[in-house]
Amino acid sequence: MIEFRNVSHGPLRDISFTLQKQERAILFGPSGTGKSTLLFLFNRLKDPEEGGIFYNGKPLADVPIIELRQKFGLLLQSPNLFPGTVLDNLKYGPSLTNSWRPGREKELLEYVQLSPEMKDRDVDHLSGGQQQRVSLARTLANEPEVLLLDEPTSALDDKTGEDIETVLKELIEQQGLTMVMVTHQMAQARRLGTNGLFMNEGTIEEHGKIPEMLEQPQSRALKEYLQG
Numbered sequence: 631m632i633e634f635r636n637v638s639h640g641p642l643r644d645i646s647f648t649l650q651k652q653e654r655a656i657l658f659g660p661s662g663t664g665k666s667t668l669l670f671l672f673n674r675l676k677d678p679e680e681g682g683i684f685y686n687g688k689p690l691a692d693v694p695i696i697e698l699r700q701k702f703g704l705l706l707q708s709p710n711l712f713p714g715t716v717l718d719n720l721k722y723g724p725s726l727t728n729s730w731r732p733g734r735e736k737e738l739l740e741y742v743q744l745s746p747e748m749k750d751r752d753v754d755h756l757s758g759g760q761q762q763r764v765s766l767a768r769t770l771a772n773e774p775e776v777l778l779l780d781e782p783t784s785a786l787d788d789k790t791g792e793d794i795e796t797v798l799k800e801l802i803e804q805q806g807l808t809m810v811m812v813t814h815q816m817a818q819a820r821r822l823g824t825n826g827l828f829m830n831e832g833t834i835e836e837h838g839k840i841p842e843m844l845e846q847p848q849s850r851a852l853k854e855y856l857q858g
């Protein structure tokens with residue numbers, strides 16, 4: 631579905647791998663090794679300095695940018711909502727392609743387990759956990775094929791983080807979404823991931839199935855990382 635061919639950018643050096651449809655890939659490894667940079671290459675928040683990225687065989691750069699950002703939905707560590715109501719935020723993406731259907735907010739809020747009455751609330755007056763749910767609902771409003779998640783629960787307290795993770799897991803399974811998630815939490819990697827890409831010093835040092843690669847790490851770097 632998505633192929634990286636010899637991609638370099640900033641800290642990343644000569645990255646090659648293929649992400650298959652419905653794969654749930656976990657990007658993990660020490661700080662500063664380029665995990666977020668790799669994630670941002672998927673939706674062209676960053677572009678390769680060398681090499682190429684292909685989506686269903688077509689250069690990523692040939693996909694119109696609005697379409698690309700809708701297909702590859704991004705959820706960051708902290709909610710980054712626009713000022714305004716919950717509904718304003720949910721409508722934003724689909725409105726760019728005239729694809730918003732009135733009343734759709736009910737279904738989107740239900741996905742993330744928020745009540746329909748929340749739609750008129752000012753996002754500034756919501757709790758951090760509620761804001762992260764709205765951020766996820768806003769991403770889902772674009773009907774993405776791929777969810778790009780950059781430590782989506784790490785800024786939340788344990789209970790709220792677990793709740794968001796449960797919502798994410800259900801959605802990904804029910805909708806058959808493809809996922810790429812950066813996380814430092816190996817328990818979370820086991821719960822959500824099918825595959826792992828262990829990054830070290832700007833390269834993919836080891837990749838494989840989860841949980842196998844966490845139970846039988848091959849490289850010294852991964853063994854050391856897992857021993858913490």
Ligand SMILES: Nc1ncnc2c1ncn2[C@@H]1O[C@H](COP(=O)(O)OP(=O)(O)OP(=O)(O)O)[C@@H](O)[C@H]1O
Pocket residue numbers: 639640641660661662663664665666667668
């Ligand atoms: N184009 C670039 N040129 C040079 N350095 C860059 C470029 N892009 C990113 N970097 C640097 O590369 C480093 C790795 O960044 P990145 O945020 O991708 O790592 P990370 O593995 O996600 O780290 P963390 O786990 O701490 O979030 C950072 O220090 C960043 O400033």
